[in-house]
Amino acid sequence: VGVVTNLYCGTCQDCKDGLQNVCDNRYIIGTTMKAGSYNGAMADYVIAPAVKIMPLPDSVSFDECALVEPLSISLRATKHAGDIKGKNVAVFGAGPIGLMGVMCMKSFGAKRIVAIDIVEKRLKMALQCGATDAINSNDDVLGITRKMTDGVGLDVVFDAAGVPATVNTGIEIARNGGTLLLVGMASPKMEIEYKHAVVKELRLQSSYIYTSEMREGLQMIIDGKLDVA
Numbered sequence: 001v002g003v004v005t006n007l008y009c010g011t012c013q014d015c016k017d018g019l020q021n022v023c024d025n026r027y028i029i030g031t032t033m034k035a036g037s038y039n040g041a042m043a044d045y046v047i048a049p050a051v052k053i054m055p056l057p058d059s060v061s062f063d064e065c066a067l068v069e070p071l072s073i074s075l076r077a078t079k080h081a082g083d084i085k086g087k088n089v090a091v092f093g094a095g096p097i098g099l100m101g102v103m104c105m106k107s108f109g110a111k112r113i114v115a116i117d118i119v120e121k122r123l124k125m126a127l128q129c130g131a132t133d134a135i136n137s138n139d140d141v142l143g144i145t146r147k148m149t150d151g152v153g154l155d156v157v158f159d160a161a162g163v164p165a166t167v168n169t170g171i172e173i174a175r176n177g178g179t180l181l182l183v184g185m186a187s188p189k190m191e192i193e194y195k196h197a198v199v200k201e202l203r204l205q206s207s208y209i210y211t212s213e214m215r216e217g218l219q220m221i222i223d224g225k226l227d228v229a
């Protein structure tokens, strides 16, 4: 089986409003939260509430299931972007969250998916995961993406890194009225090109873990909409 790791309370106002991801009373398996700690799953056995169990069909391996939690984070963020069919998007950071962000965007019909990272090996992975283009962050990211989009800029930028360089480059490469998905939070505090973001009327949309997306992500794998293997 797989296990939904967010043990939210279900009774607070956030939970009632469908924001179980930010429930202040939540425990997360293997993590210490405000409410307290919960034993991790790096063990032969771990106790989890029965309602959190996701039965796995034979077609889904444990390896694939192990990726459902990070996938859920990428999936929620991508859903926040709204309808991205035919849109040009970019993903900063080709680690697990970014790579699965690429997969989600491909699955939702994005036209051009530009992966941006500093590590060439990761960019290669991104292309395997469905990115149409890969740019090394050391290159002229703004110039290249402008050229790709006939000078317009990208409709959606997914930041899986969350450092000043990615947030600020994201603000520059997004088109006017575009969306910046704030997912990574490697830098807890930073200076950003705030005025640029405002005068471009960007939508700065944060996304934090998941609510229903673990089960949805698993279903996408079962349905063959995503290949995380």
Ligand SMILES: [Zn+2]
Pocket: 008, 009, 010, 011, 012, 013, 014, 015, 016, 020, 023, 024, 025, 026
């Ligand atoms: Zn709650």
